[in-house]
Amino acid sequence: MGALGAILIAILNNKLNFQTLAETVKQSAAITSMVFIILIGASVFSLVFRGLGGEELIEQIFNSIPGGLFGSMVLVMALIFLLGFILDFIEISFVIVPIVGPVLMAMGADPIWLGIMIAINLQTSFLTPPFGFALFYLRGVAPENIKTISLYKGVIPFIGIQLGLLVLLAIFPSIVSFLPNYL
Structure with missing residues (x-):
């Protein structure tokens, strides 16, 4: 395009x-x-x-985590968030998601909910200082008189909103599936 x-x-x-x-x-x-x-x-x-046998190993690890699906989702979201600092979304989407996605869905995760959670999490990690890719893009187009620390401070409210949304969707997963179910 x-x-x-x-x-x-x-x-x-x-x-x-x-x-x-x-x-x-x-x-x-x-x-x-x-x-x-x-x-x-x-x-x-x-x-x-x-x-x-890696998928079976992941399944065993996830089944041993306290909290079942919720505990496994917290682990996966933390891993994806941290990987988002150093890897682009393409690598995470094509390497991590095919490994953990089927296991989480077998544990009962709704595929739409899982996809939305991962997408929001990736978007949040790309905004998070000091390694967020979006911050480097923003630094490239921002005027020279705007300091990098100002950019970091400016994204903090957005990161808070994104993390709040992730918590909200984790507590109320039906929010994600409301519109697809309605249609």
Whole structure:
């Protein structure tokens, strides 16, 4: 979609030429190939992990955690939150979720609720200082007179709201499934 948008902007500005088109195609292919390499690596890792009995090990660990599904969800959410500091959402989505998702769903987690919890958790971890990816993006577009510490302080209310939402959804999971069930 980004490549198509770049081509349309170039057409509208009368700047589309072969060199621009070739550069757009080249950059799109490079980004797409990086994502596919991550996807292939994650798929191979998941297959090897399952083939070596890793899924059964995860199931045993989760079943031994006090609190059952709730305790396991707290562990998974904490793990995903911490991994969100250093890994992009693509790696977490393609490596961690296929490992823990089936086990949590076998324990009784609703797939929609699980997906929403993971998505909100990832979004929160990307905002959290000092390693949040979103903060680095924001630092790149913020004026130079705005200090990094000001950005860190500015996201704290949003992090609080996100964490509050996670707690609310953990206590009342039916909030997530209300609209899909209604439709």
